Amino acid sequence: MLLNILKPKGMTSHDVVDFVRRILEQKPAVAVLGRAAPAKARYGGRRRVGHAGTLDPFATGVLVVGVGREDTKKLSVITKNTEKEYIATLELGKTSSTGDPEGVIKPTITNLAKISFPRLSRVKDVLKEFKGEIEQTPPAYSAIKLKGIPAYKLARRGKSVKLPQRKVRIYELKLLSYEPPFLKIRVVCSAGTYIRSLAEDIGKKLGTGAYLIELERIRVGDFKIENSVPLAKLNPI
Numbered sequence: 001m002l003l004n005i006l007k008p009k010g011m012t013s014h015d016v017v018d019f020v021r022r023i024l025e026q027k028p029a030v031a032v033l034g035r036a037a038p039a040k041a042r043y044g045g046r047r048r049v050g051h052a053g054t055l056d057p058f059a060t061g062v063l064v065v066g067v068g069r070e071d072t073k074k075l076s077v078i079t080k081n082t083e084k085e086y087i088a089t090l091e092l093g094k095t096s097s098t099g100d101p102e103g104v105i106k107p108t109i110t111n112l113a114k115i116s117f118p119r120l121s122r123v124k125d126v127l128k129e130f131k132g133e134i135e136q137t138p139p140a141y142s143a144i145k146l147k148g149i150p151a152y153k154l155a156r157r158g159k160s161v162k163l164p165q166r167k168v169r170i171y172e173l174k175l176l177s178y179e180p181p182f183l184k185i186r187v188v189c190s191a192g193t194y195i196r197s198l199a200e201d202i203g204k205k206l207g208t209g210a211y212l213i214e215l216e217r218i219r220v221g222d223f224k225i226e227n228s229v230p231l232a233k234l235n236p237i
Contacts, residue, residue: 002071006228007063013054016231020065021049023234052078053191053220054143058101061086061217062225078221083171085188085219088212090199092117092181096211098141099196108209117180118206126205127173127185134170136197138163168193183210188219 007016024047052064052075066072097103118126138144140161141152155161172188183202187195196212203210218225 001067002074002223003065003067004223004228005063005065006225006230007055007060008231009060010057012057013051013063016063017049017051017065019231020067020234021047024049024067048072050075052076052082053084053217055217056100056102056196056215059215059217061215062220062223062228063217064220064223080191082191082221083188084191084193084217084221085186086195087176087214087216087218088185088187088195088199089214090183090185090202090210091213092183092203092206092208092210094181094211095200095203095209099139099200100212100215103141103211105211108203117208120178123178123183123206124175126202127175129205130198130202131170131173133167135165135167136194136201137165138194139196139200142194166192170198181208182213 003020005016005020007013011019047067048069050066050072052066055061055063064075064078066075093109094105094107096105138151140155140163142150142163144151144163146154146161146163151161151163169190170187170193171190172186174186176184176186178184187193187198189195189198195215199210199212216225
């Protein structure tokens with residue numbers, strides 16, 4: 001069974017997987033919107049549960065969770081081959097050590113009262129430059145492994161983390177609102193795209209610096225946010 005879970009803010013993707021597993025283990029089966037979990041969903045004495053595409057703790061939205069041997073095998077395909085859609089809010093004039101609200105925030109502009117933020121026309125022009133195939137450097141605080149160790153663990157230890165650039169594709173990049181210093185955009189992108197890196201690159205191009213303050217994933221392939229199930233609705237039977 002593949003579940004379209006609405007991940008709340010403050011939980012890691014692994015927290016969501018553990019939550020689903022605990023519910024499954026309360027009873028022999030669990031009803032989710034009228035569907036029963038697979039009876040044979042155990043692996044090594046535990047329920048086999050996984051997720052496709054990590055969402056950071058500060059982010060919300062669609063998290064595809066697989067239950068059972070066959071459906072958890074599908075997760076890697078979803079992670080690697082499925083386009084995703086996001087609503088992202090950037091704050092200009094500041095940067096973050098992690099690219100998001102959880103890092104050390106530093107102003108790139110010392111006197112915001114006297115600064116003139118880019119005009120709307122300039123913002124639109126810059127966004128156009130990021131459509132199509134682009135190269136981006138994944139953030140140091142990411143799950144990408146270096147010699148078997150996740151990059152974020154190395155970064156937390158104070159190690160220098162340099163990840164190679166990768167090619168990703170931005171199918172759509174739409175300006176939703178611009179009220180300086182805040183910029184809200186909608187992004188449709190290929191798998192493997194880091195919205196934190198995109199936000200930082202947009203900030204560099206605008207000359208202000210930027211980091212991601214809010215992120216909502218509204219679609220993973222055919223899994224849409226309007227059909228997502230809040231964790232509170234996963235009720236044991």
